Amino acid sequence: MTEVRDVVAAASQLTDAEFLEVVRAVAAGRPGLGALLAAVDVGAAIPAEDPVTAEVVPHVVPGVPEPDYTSGGVPTFDRVRERIEGRFGTAMGSSGLAHDSPSGRSLEDAWEKREKAGKAKLDEIRRSLGKQ
Known part of the structure; x- marks a missing residue:
């Protein structure tokens, strides 16, 4: 299996457009990476950049909330409570x-x-037995 460091080193040498194509190819068909694919598609229009004057601007995807997980990948109490309340509300x-x-x-x-x-049939049976 390829080391993560090797993959990162190779990916860091790609242009932004090439890197986005790699991310699209990797995320395609993986339901767990749907948010990543959506984020890539939001930033699909990448202008040609001049490496000397290129400015790094953080990309924020509207409508995608910050993850409510700890650094270890465990959901926070608030996240769990919100999901339970959401499911309860949906069920109701x-x-x-x-x-x-x-x-x-x-x-x-x-x-x-x-x-x-059923009540009519029961009444009919009672009448036929003489038990009105």
Whole structure:
């Protein structure tokens, strides 16, 4: 396997455009690197640079939050709490939306019809047995 230092040394000798192409090729087809691929695509237009006057400007991708992880890769408590709250909110909202949707209403109507039919059949059986 190639040493990381060798890869970094080779990548540092590439132009920005060449490096972006390498990043695109590496990130393509890897769902875990989707944010990296999106960041590369945001910065797709790279002007021709003069190595003497080139200015290093940090690139901030709008809409991509700072990672809420420690340097060891462990999510912070706030990150975990936000994900739990988000999932809970999604679950609560989706049940409400499912109930109010046309398919949810038709399912509820079908359930009510079955319930009425069951009660009617039970009443019919009781009448036939003489137990009104």
